[in-house]
Amino acid sequence: MRKRMTAGFMGILMILMTVFTCFVPGMEVQAAGKTLIVHYGGRADDNYEGWNLWLWEEGKDGQQVDFTDTDDYGQVAVYQTNRTPASIGFIVRLNQWEDKDIADDRFVTMDGDTVEIWLTSGEAEYATQAPDGAATYDLQALEEARLHVYEEADAAKLNIHYYNFAQSYSKDTIEAYAWAGTEVGGSYPYVETDDYGAVFHVGLKPEDGVTTAGFKIIENGDADAAAEYEADLTKATDQTLDVYVVEGNPTFWYDKSEAVFEPVIATAAFKDTTSKEIVLTVSKPLQSDAADAFEVTDDEGNAYPVAQVEIVNDKEITLIMEEELALSKAYSVNRQGYEGCSVSMDKIIGSTYFDEELAYDGDDLGAVYTKEKTTFRIWAPTAVEVSLNLYEQGDGDNLMETIPMTADVKGTWVCEKTGDLNGVYYTYSVKIGNKVNEVVDLYARSAGVNGNRGEILDLEATNPDGFDADVRPAFSNATDAVIYELHIRDLSSDASSGIQNTGKFLGLTERGTKNSEGLATGLDHILDLGVTHVQILPSYDYATVDETKLDTAQFNWGYDPKNYNIPEGSYSTDPYHGEVRVNEMKQMIQTLHANGIRVNMDVVYNHTYNLADSWFQKTVPDYYYRKNGDNYSNGSGCGNETASERAMMRKYIVDSVVYWATEYHVDGFRFDLMGVHDLDTMKAVREALDQVDPSIMVYGEGWTGGESALPAAQQATKNHIYQLDRVGAFSDDIRDGIKGSVFDFLDKGFVSGKEGMEESIKFGVVAATPHPQVMISKNDKKSTNWSGQPGQSINYISCHDNLTFWDKLAISNADDSEADRVKMNKLGSAIILTSQGVPFMQAGEEMLRSKPNEKSESGFDENSYCSPDATNSIKWDNKGNVIDTYEYYKGLIAFRRAHSALRMTTATDIQNTLTFMSGLDANVVAYTIKGEEQGETAQNIAVIYNGNPDSVTVNLPAGTWDICVNGEKAGCESLGTAEGSVTVEGISAMVLVQGDDTLGKASAKDEQADTTVENAQQTKGGISTPVAILVAILVIAVIVAVVLIRRKK
Secondary structure (H helix, E strand, O other), X not given: OOOOOOOOEOOOOOOXXXXXXXXXXXXXXXXOOEEEEEEEEOXXXXXXXXXXXXXXXXXXXXXXXXXXXXXXOOEEEEEEEOOOOOEEEXXXXXXXXXXXXXXXXXXXXXXXXXXXXXXXXXXXXXXXXXXXXXXXXXXXXXXXXXXXXXXXXXXXXXXXXXXXXXXOOOOOOEEEEEEEOOOOXXXXXXXXXXXXXXXXXXXXXXXOOOOEEEEEEEEOOEEOOOOOEEEEHHHOEOOEEEEXXXXXXXXXEOOHHHOOXXXXXXXXXXXXXXXXXXXXXXXXXXXOOOHHHEEEEEOOOOEEOEEEEEEEEOOEEEEEEOOOOOOOOOEEEEEOOEEEEEOEOOOOOOOHHHHHHHOOOOOOOEEEEOOOEEEEXXXXXXXXXXXXXXXXXXXXXXXXXXXXXXXXXXXXXXXXXXXXXOOOEEEEEEEEOOEEXXXXXXXXXXXOHHHOOEEOOOHHHHOOOOXXXXXXXXXXXXXXXXXXXXXXXXXXXXXXXXXXXXXXXXXXXXXXXXXXXXXXXXXXXXXXXXXXXXXXXXXXXXXOOOOXXXXXXXXXXXXXEXXXXXXXXXXXXXXXXXXXXXXXXXXXXXXXXXXXXXXEEEEOOOOOOOOOOOHHHHHOOOOOEOEEOOEEOOOOOOOOOEOOOOHXXXXXXXXXXXXXXXXXXXXXXXXXXXXXXXXXXXXXXXXXXXXXXXXXXXXXXXXXXXXXXXXXXXXXXXXHHHHOXXXXXEEHHHHHHHHOOOOOOOXXXXXXXXXXXXXXXXXXXXXXXXXXXXXXXXXXXXXXXOOOOHHHEEEOOOOOOOOOHHHHHHXXXXXXXXXXXXXXXXXXXXXXXXXXXXXXXXXXXXXOOOOEOXXXXXXXXXXXXXXXXXXXXXXXXXXXXXXXXXXXXXXXXHHHHHOHHHHOOOHHHHHHHEEEOOOXXXXXXXXXXXXXXXOOOOOEEEXXXXXXXXXXXXXXXXXXXXXXXXXXXXXXXXXXEEEEEEEEOOOEEEEEXXXXXXXXXXXXXXXXXXXXXXXXXXXXXXXXXXXXXXXXHXXXXXXXXXXXXXXXX
């Protein structure tokens, strides 16, 4: 998945470090970290309303940054970060992705503390020096203006009062850092002292709807032990709010009289390897290391003796207990003269020790419904309190009841509510330390609008009529599949689709839909094409389409997971009532099954839409994600990566796919960035699905989207696929071998004129399995035989990522005629559909699908994850213009499905029956297959690919051969016969069979038109007498001899 790792469209993360040094008289305000200043001008309409930046730091989530100032050049945006990213990516967009100025992602190298760039609308390149007539931005003035906001009449005034135990305050050593809502914020010097301590004046101008301000105190460059605070601005009087802080105390007060001045144990946490050691931070250094001065108790009041106290430094202490403490209980630490605190599991979370103590293996997580009662169970081992909230609706102010939950086994919390709760919405309130998070149940089965409340459902009542009798279409081996990748909205969003349920699950249930020429669209088109499986882009509940604004143009691929076990609401006819989306997704699957098509689901367990606000993070902070030290790992390229190797994340993934397979009858799973997952998790997925139905497909992207914290040897990457049973991976080898690198638009492949690609094609033909005639050293990617069996190689030319096949050819072969590019497209499809392995195609590829984007430098969109329907939709009215290509794909699919020799199931069978021909011209690949596969109707099959622009002659094994595929047509009828040798047109494929009694006969018109079948048995006049045959042979022999002589010269 290449999706912009912007895919994590999250709200702006609170930035927690100092950006500016203290502002003191005579001292310049200088930014710490990095500052990016973006000038945007040159719009032809001079209208900048609604335009903003979507910006992301390397390895971080994206965020909106507004243009907040103007200059002679145009608009100006200033982005400041306390981090030091090597680069920052950006997109100039209109509102919430209504349009993009340039389709491609762009990046700025942050090689200085402040980097300034100038963008011209419609131009991909940007300037790093002020163009003529433009000026650099006065950042100093901006920062000085921020410090004077406090004096403005409409400002929210936050007075921070700070007390330290030394009662010593210096502007050189102390400052406050503050921000409104999720803004970047900045530093503020203290302006005075009073009888409490130092006073900081912070002026803020929160955006509409923002009611909080974050702040922290920094002394000597280090954040105070209490880290950050969040103040409620609604408590202000006359726009002024006073808050009171005591050094090191995690609590602050709005009333000075309530402040507690005694020192505190600010934090306490188990070590990551044992529950026998507790690490403390204190707000004031200890005067004694006496063990008996500390008291550790559980939530029932039982005391546990401390054996030893180790003082690490002035404010860090380690308590060594006499025995290990059970992690299923909550503990607190107290000391005479210090206010105590609860013991956190932050450091031990995710460790092997933690999983051994607290992993829950029951099958009753979530809301277990009956008409008489519903039982709730949530795994929240780090929580000190959990309660259940019941709501009448999926949004709005309609809380019905809050019920405390009881701590139970293995870190779970339970409660029970009698009565029929079908259709009632719910959340959990999870208290961790002093913070309460309201979360959606990770195991929720449906949700209200935008997925912010789970819904209790009688799942049986959501079944369409006859769903209990629904059966999976017959299917045995992975190599029997022909997979068609489809986005729900793309299918129907163009008006030419004739589909009534635009952008809905139900759009895939409509029969009889046609374009303006009366040609089949939608489901009828798919059925006529002949594919076996539809792979649907993410159809679980994702975060980046606002379901309350479905009358507003919105689009997203959906690789932004929010609720994994809930269908996407925007694909239903009513996102406000959760049962509707469940029913309609089931209707879609039922209809596809009834028409003989299986359904594969695109699942994205490798990351969440964002981290801070994800239900995972709010339920058990830091358990479900991998970290590198204090930083979150970003193997997904989307800002975070999940930790599949941890027991409860692995259980969640396995439980989820089993749920979709059983409740919805899903037939397969495509794992996005499967390389982020560990091998043992993928083995567990396969084993669990085998218990449901062994024919369920499992495959994925055998790579990561960035550097992962998971050791390489454990990653389910392509080079480890042979270690897995019936788990496949996408073959980028055959993809790039056919058309050239997806990352280099101009790079060509075998079909588009690149020489020396024969071994790459042969490697793909044998599905990346070992074969004595395939030389790995000459493979373009130098790939090893990563596939253990042919069913593990998912062969494709294009998918939703990157350029479409047709657009790639338009760029890499811009000087070639359209007719030649059509030939390249056909040849590519022939390679995919006659190779061993599992063929896969992007919806619309059979109609030369394009994703136009006028604002892209190339004219096409290679990353259309949030581009409008105009780019992403399938243009059904184009079908008539490319019907020849469509029929070619259809014929190839029919031929593949008719010949089991193209669908071998073991590497041994391929080695024993598939033989590559020798003595071929350059840029030609040809091979034969013995018809020994069970069910194969032909005695032998011959396949030839000619990547040259000119025709070539290929010698055939003895006997008479029927031609079923050539450069013009494909199918299960004989287009003519050949014996001895055959001429293959330039940029085309030819497939021949021998001894197949099931072949149909092409019409006389087709035979007459098929002039590519110029072989040793045919002449221009169609003469078939022995004399004519002899003459033809002699003529060909002379021509060949002349050609060979000239070549030698």
